[in-house]
Amino acid sequence: MMVRALQLARKGWGRTAPNPMVGAVIVRNGRVVGEGFHAGVGCVHAERMALAGTEAFGSTAFITLEPCSHFGRTGPCANALIAAGVKRVVVGTLDPNPKVSGKGCELLRRHGVDVSVGIEDKACQDLIRSYTWNMSTGGPWIHAKWAMSADGKIASLSGNSKWISGEKSREWVHGLRGSVDAIVVGSGTALTDDPLLNVRPDGKRTPVRILLDRRGRTPISQRLAQSIDWGPVVVITSNQAPLEWRRVWRAKGVEILAAEDCLDALKALAQSRQWSELLLEGGAQILGAAFARGWVNEAHVFVGAKILGGVAAPGPIWSPVGDPGALTMAEAQQLVLADCQVSGPDVRLRYWVQETPLGGSFGRPKTEDIA
Numbered sequence: 001m002m003v004r005a006l007q008l009a010r011k012g013w014g015r016t017a018p019n020p021m022v023g024a025v026i027v028r029n030g031r032v033v034g035e036g037f038h039a040g041v042g043c044v045h046a047e048r049m050a051l052a053g054t055e056a057f058g059s060t061a062f063i064t065l066e067p068c069s070h071f072g073r074t075g076p077c078a079n080a081l082i083a084a085g086v087k088r089v090v091v092g093t094l095d096p097n098p099k100v101s102g103k104g105c106e107l108l109r110r111h112g113v114d115v116s117v118g119i120e121d122k123a124c125q126d127l128i129r130s131y132t133w134n135m136s137t138g139g140p141w142i143h144a145k146w147a148m149s150a151d152g153k154i155a156s157l158s159g160n161s162k163w164i165s166g167e168k169s170r171e172w173v174h175g176l177r178g179s180v181d182a183i184v185v186g187s188g189t190a191l192t193d194d195p196l197l198n199v200r201p202d203g204k205r206t207p208v209r210i211l212l213d214r215r216g217r218t219p220i221s222q223r224l225a226q227s228i229d230w231g232p233v234v235v236i237t238s239n240q241a242p243l244e245w246r247r248v249w250r251a252k253g254v255e256i257l258a259a260e261d262c263l264d265a266l267k268a269l270a271q272s273r274q275w276s277e278l279l280l281e282g283g284a285q286i287l288g289a290a291f292a293r294g295w296v297n298e299a300h301v302f303v304g305a306k307i308l309g310g311v312a313a314p315g316p317i318w319s320p321v322g323d324p325g326a327l328t329m330a331e332a333q334q335l336v337l338a339d340c341q342v343s344g345p346d347v348r349l350r351y352w353v354q355e356t357p358l359g360g361s362f363g364r365p366k367t368e369d370i371a
């Protein structure tokens with residue numbers, strides 16, 4: 001039943017922040033009589049959705065998170081369970097919110113409800129990890145995402161990285177983008193990739209797109225500036241950026257913030273706007289700086305079925321595959337994923353190397369060139 005409640009809770013993915021995802025199942029006489037989840041801020045809580053129109057007297061409620069006992073946007077859910085005559089409440093995990101933690105269970109017990117806590121607790125805690133983080137630190141949960149070739153390169157020798165991962169992975173990333181408050185890239189990525197950073201198709205949220213550009217190097221012709229109608233863009237820059245450059249970007253409707261330290265300013269911005277989740281999309285310097293500050297909570301690493309090679313290509317210099325490397329993405333050695341296994345803390349990937357007639361990549365002549 002708790003696994004079902006977890007499934008229900010995930011229906012709220014990307015919509016509930018700053019609230020947590022919660023799922024609930026009501027069981028009476030061995031039958032599920034009510035199901036609910038929290039669908040978003042201002043929406044009814046999972047327990048109330050599950051109780052609505054249900055004869056719950058003498059029932060057992062399975063809830064992923066401890067029911068609230070305080071008056072927020074809605075009345076306390078613990079009271080609703082008591083009023084409905086629920087006999088037993090099975091809770092996945094306690095609420096990390098100090099206003100609630102333990103108090104919801106206590107209130108239920110005081111009214112004679114039998115309460116057990118800690119069923120599927122690991123999964124229930126994982127479900128609310130960003131909420132727990134927000135509660136305990138006051139800062140956002142930070143995702144880092146990158147795609148690398150099977151030899152660890154993040155771009156080809158020309159600097160281009162479109163596309164290292166396949167369509168399915170990119171689709172997943174769009175889902176992630178649509179569930180965060182803001183997406184961040186550095187000017188190096190903007191200059192080489194000209195990213196839009198939007199969500200396709202439109203997601204549950206419209207994230208703020210943030211560019212970190214201390215020197216004001218990114219031209220106004222970039223898609224980021226030209227797509228302001230899609231959603232807000234913030235540029236965090238410094239006094240090194242020319243005033244005229246700032247004026248031009250501002251005239252496009254972009255919010256310009258000048259700071260001594262772009263990352264500190266990003267953090268302050270996230271806190272002042274009470275953002276729950278941020279997504280760092282690179283490039284290497286921004287991710288390096290974020291990891292160095294111990295900021296990253298979750299990393300999404302896509303290993304594309306390609307070999308890029310090339311000592312000078314972005315990524316590790318002593319990558320497993322050295323020169324000559326692929327100049328462009330089109331010249332990458334194509335692989336086909338044969339198997340993927342969890343190997344202790346590692347992942348073992350097995351690929352078939354796609355037949356390339358007489359090379360066809362890494363600067364070697366292609367069949368048609370020889371013919």
Ligand SMILES: NC(=O)c1ccc[n+]([C@@H]2O[C@H](COP(=O)([O-])OP(=O)(O)OC[C@H]3O[C@@H](n4cnc5c(N)ncnc54)[C@H](OP(=O)(O)O)[C@@H]3O)[C@@H](O)[C@H]2O)c1
Pocket residue numbers: 145146147148153154155159160161164185186187188189190192193212213214215216217262263281282283284285286287289314
């Ligand atoms: N495979 C992938 O998943 C992926 C993802 C993204 C990018 N890429 C590739 O990565 C390459 C770009 O990476 P990159 O490392 O050159 O550029 P980057 O990390 O995107 O941007 C670096 C620039 O950001 C600015 N910046 C602002 N605040 C900073 C701070 N606190 N610390 C460091 N830099 C700060 C700096 O320029 P200023 O001093 O002018 O501000 C710096 O030169 C491209 O080839 C791109 O295609 C790959």
